[in-house]
Amino acid sequence: GQQLNQSPQSMFIQEGEDVSMNCTSSSIFNTWLWYKQDPGEGPVLLIALYKAGELTSNGRLTAQFGITRKDSFLNISASIPSDVGIYFCAGQSQPGTASKLTFGTGTRLQVTL
Amino acid sequence: DTGVSQDPRHKITKRGQNVTFRCDPISEHNRLYWYRQTLGQGPEFLTYFQNEAQLEKSRLLSDRFSAERPKGSFSTLEIQRTEQGDSAMYLCASNRLGSPTGGNYGYTFGSGTRLTVV
Numbered sequence: 001g002q003q004l005n006q007s008p009q010s011m012f013i014q015e016g017e018d019v020s021m022n023c024t025s026s027s028i029f030n031t032w033l034w035y036k037q038d039p040g041e042g043p044v045l046l047i048a049l050y051k052a053g054e055l056t057s058n059g060r061l062t063a064q065f066g067i068t069r070k071d072s073f074l075n076i077s078a079s080i081p082s083d084v085g086i087y088f089c090a091g092q093s094q095p096g097t098a099s100k101l102t103f104g105t106g107t108r109l110q111v112t113l
Numbered sequence: 114d115t116g117v118s119q120d121p122r123h124k125i126t127k128r129g130q131n132v133t134f135r136c137d138p139i140s141e142h143n144r145l146y147w148y149r150q151t152l153g154q155g156p157e158f159l160t161y162f163q164n165e166a167q168l169e170k171s172r173l174l175s176d177r178f179s180a181e182r183p184k185g186s187f188s189t190l191e192i193q194r195t196e197q198g199d200s201a202m203y204l205c206a207s208n209r210l211g212s213p214t215g216g217n218y219g220y221t222f223g224s225g226t227r228l229t230v231v
Contacts, residue, residue: 003155033220042117042204042222043156088155100146100169101220103155 004089006104014112019076021087021107029091032065032072033101037086046087047074079111117223119205125229126195133191134226138207142221145188147180148204149173150225156204162188163210195230202227 005024013019023032031050035043047058049065049072056063062075072089089104118137126132138145144163148156159178160170164185174180177195182188192199202225 003157035222040224040227042206042224044222045220090155100158100161101156103157106153106155 002102004091004102004104006087006089006107008107009105010108010110012110012112013079015080017079019079019083019109020073021075022071022073023089023091023104024071025091025102026070027093028069029093029102030069031092032063033090033092034061034063034072034074035088035090035103037088037106039085043088076109079109081111081113084109084111117205117207117221119203119223119226121226122224123227123229125231128195128197128230130195131191131193132195132228133189134203134205134228135187135189136205136207136223137187138205139221140186142207142209143185144208144210145182146206146220147188147190148206148222150202150204151200159190192228195228197230200228200230 033048034046036046037043046061047056047063049056049063052065052069053067054065060077064073066072086106086108088106090101092101120135124132146161147159149159150156158171159174160180162182165182177193180190204222204225206220206222208220
């Protein structure tokens with residue numbers, strides 16, 4: 001099945017550093033979502049974006065819905081050890097209704113002290 | 114409500130055996146989804162139900178796979194004649210039709226069932 005392109009694939013950073021990751025698609029989405037997944041668990045929603053150009057924050061996390069509707073970005077400021085995990089973007093193409101999600105390939109984040 | 118519940122958490126089976134997984138969604142959610150996640154990949158959509166009706170099936174869902182949601186509450190996913198390529202995490206998610214994806218009734222995933230076919 002289709003998977004969105006996420007970069008970087010993985011990153012090692014030091015505690016306190018800021019992190020940026022992005023997600024691109026060949027097709028347009030009407031909703032972009034960012035999830036975090038810990039080992040052996042299901043994805044947990046971090047941020048949802050509903051409008052092109054929208055910038056939304058959730059604590060130290062900030063995400064943007066790209067103007068072209070084909071990309072999205074996630075920033076984590078002042079990273080802490082519990083930020084370790086895999087971050088997935090997901091796009092939803094049907095507006096206003098709850099339909100299937102297309103996920104990215106994931107960015108694995110490791111934070112060192 | 115404690116969220117989306119999946120059972121079992123882990124399943125090891127021999128190739129050729131049949132397996133069945135169960136998903137209990139959040140009670141107010143009328144849509145239920147199944148996804149498959151292989152190692153190093155993001156989840157991939159398999160199928161979804163609105164109440165008891167199965168509305169969409171992915172091409173990933175071969176004829177060895179069948180999903181049901183007989184009373185519009187819990188759902189089961191059965192894999193017949195398992196193959197090693199079926200080894201994956203099977204995730205269930207639920208939400209309520211018409212609600213924002215990220216809202217209070219938004220997409221919520223269970224912890225998954227990890228299947229290992231030996």
